[in-house]
Amino acid sequence: MMNRRTVLVGAGALMACGPSGVRPPRVQVPGATFPSTPFSYGVASGDPTSDAVVLWTALEVDPTQAGESFSVGWEVAADERFERVLQSGLASATGETGHTVHVDVTGLAGDGTYFYRFVVPGQVSPIGRTRTLRASGAPSSFRFGIGSCQDLRGGYFTAHRAAAAQQFDLFFFLGDFLYERNRMGVRAHQSAEPVDLAGYRARHAEYRRDADLQANLASCPWVVTWDDHEVVNNYGGLSHGSLSPEVLRERRRAAYRAYAEWMPLRVRPADDGSLQLFRGFEVGSLLSVSVLDTRQYRNRLVCGGRAGPACADWGAEDDSMLGQAQREWLEARLRASSASWNVLAQQVVFSDFTVGNGAFLNHDQWDGYPVERRRLLDVMDGLSRRNTIVLTGDIHLAALSRVLRPNTARATAVEIVTNSISSGGSQGEGNGSLIEGLVGGLPGLLYAYEGRRGYTACTVTDEAWQVDFEVVDSIDAPGGAVSTHASFEVNRELLARRR
Numbered sequence: 001m002m003n004r005r006t007v008l009v010g011a012g013a014l015m016a017c018g019p020s021g022v023r024p025p026r027v028q029v030p031g032a033t034f035p036s037t038p039f040s041y042g043v044a045s046g047d048p049t050s051d052a053v054v055l056w057t058a059l060e061v062d063p064t065q066a067g068e069s070f071s072v073g074w075e076v077a078a079d080e081r082f083e084r085v086l087q088s089g090l091a092s093a094t095g096e097t098g099h100t101v102h103v104d105v106t107g108l109a110g111d112g113t114y115f116y117r118f119v120v121p122g123q124v125s126p127i128g129r130t131r132t133l134r135a136s137g138a139p140s141s142f143r144f145g146i147g148s149c150q151d152l153r154g155g156y157f158t159a160h161r162a163a164a165a166q167q168f169d170l171f172f173f174l175g176d177f178l179y180e181r182n183r184m185g186v187r188a189h190q191s192a193e194p195v196d197l198a199g200y201r202a203r204h205a206e207y208r209r210d211a212d213l214q215a216n217l218a219s220c221p222w223v224v225t226w227d228d229h230e231v232v233n234n235y236g237g238l239s240h241g242s243l244s245p246e247v248l249r250e251r252r253r254a255a256y257r258a259y260a261e262w263m264p265l266r267v268r269p270a271d272d273g274s275l276q277l278f279r280g281f282e283v284g285s286l287l288s289v290s291v292l293d294t295r296q297y298r299n300r301l302v303c304g305g306r307a308g309p310a311c312a313d314w315g316a317e318d319d320s321m322l323g324q325a326q327r328e329w330l331e332a333r334l335r336a337s338s339a340s341w342n343v344l345a346q347q348v349v350f351s352d353f354t355v356g357n358g359a360f361l362n363h364d365q366w367d368g369y370p371v372e373r374r375r376l377l378d379v380m381d382g383l384s385r386r387n388t389i390v391l392t393g394d395i396h397l398a399a400l401s402r403v404l405r406p407n408t409a410r411a412t413a414v415e416i417v418t419n420s421i422s423s424g425g426s427q428g429e430g431n432g433s434l435i436e437g438l439v440g441g442l443p444g445l446l447y448a449y450e451g452r453r454g455y456t457a458c459t460v461t462d463e464a465w466q467v468d469f470e471v472v473d474s475i476d477a478p479g480g481a482v483s484t485h486a487s488f489e490v491n492r493e494l495l496a497r498r499r
């Protein structure tokens with residue numbers, strides 16, 4: 001067997017890769033030739049700024065080489081054919097990070113479109129498209145997609161295929177990127193339920209083989225946050241219905257590390273196993289985006305985190321989803337923002353979804369943490385302009401809601417809830433109406449739809465948001481038809497109307 005470390009092959013000599021018309025790579029990568037592609041998991045980019053973006057890939061290596069390191073070249077070009085390569089370099093894929101690769105490319109121009117690829121001797125990755133954010137001023141419009149909740153068992157990721165075709169400026173993924181539990185569905189997990197680092201890595205690898213998901217990850221930069229299933233269902237902080245804090249702490253550590261390895265993130269886990277996912281992005285003067293983590297820092301699971309009537313200690317003063325540090329960071333960002341729109345990209349429903357005079361509320365969402373929610377509403381109401389839009393996933397339902405305070409009619413914010421990519425499976429009209437029926441009569445709610453799976457597209461200008469709820473007719477088989485189920489416009493006074 002050849003030793004990869006001692007054989008030097010210039011990948012630039014290999015002409016056979018990529019579609020015709022694409023220039024072969026010029027970056028020289030040391031190592032032995034790969035006889036077949038190790039780029040089984042595609043490419044991705046994420047966490048763009050006005051001058052940088054993180055590029056991601058992973059190598060699938062033979063288990064006998066699990067401890068070895070490999071050089072990986074990368075190129076960023078101004079054009080799809082790689083005639084104008086702007087930057088290139090070498091990274092390494094090591095066993096320490098499961099052969100995942102992160103390259104933080106800096107020195108790019110703002111509001112630019114770029115193309116990138118990775119190279120090992122003898123093989124070239126698929127080409128990814130990415131974008132930087134605008135540094136200042138307002139772009140004429142900013143277009144992004146939103147997704148959440150992709151249970152592989154629920155069906156095919158056709159929504160991602162459709163989103164990829166949109167060539168968005170950005171894609172937000174708001175949690176449940178994978179599911180930890182195993183039960184048969186339209187598709188089946190091939191790996192055991194993850195409980196340790198090897199298990200979570202295997203689960204990520206399994207999801208990342210999906211061609212539709214790969215297409216969307218390669219189509220534009222992603223900004224991700226997690227919900228619960230990236231670790232274990234319905235955990236909060238170090239609390240869980242059946243796992244002890246000690247067991248959950250170790251499981252979290254493994255899951256967080258694997259998440260950081262497999263997502264196009266700039267941040268790395270800290271020595272204590274934590275991962276600071278809350279972070280901000282500025283899109284010129286148009287958007288100030290605060291990405292939240294409503295899982296890692298919860299002080300407890302209120303009322304056991306279950307849905308149902310409020311329990312005796314619901315509404316405790318110090319109950320928190322965000323934790324003090326994140327909440328203070330968020331409040332300061334909101335108060336300091338001069339952007340046309342403030343955006344909260346987060347996981348669980350923010351609006352009051354309490355139904356039947358308190359007979360039913362979901363304590364796993366913001367309804368379980370009313371004191372902290374009230375604090376945030378006070379901040380939003382105190383801004384010189386009410387201009388906050390909350391983006392939400394989690395409940396496998398598409399919705400548009402005006403966030404109302406008790407006994408008020410004017411909206412403090414507008415919440416856009418994106419449907420699941422696949423979780424819950426194809427339901428069809430009329431079958432998915434349980435939650436629709438429960439929340440349909442809420443005063444702030446303008447739209448709720450559970451019937452089919454999909455994603456959400458937003459086009460934002462200085463004046464208004466257009467929100468398009470996209471649905472797939474069936475995800476039981478690949479290639480379902482995608483259509484727009486409903487469109488809304490939200491204007492600067494937070495008045496929303498159906499288009």
Ligand SMILES: [Fe+2]
Pocket residue numbers: 149150176229394395396423
């Ligand atoms: Fe989910």
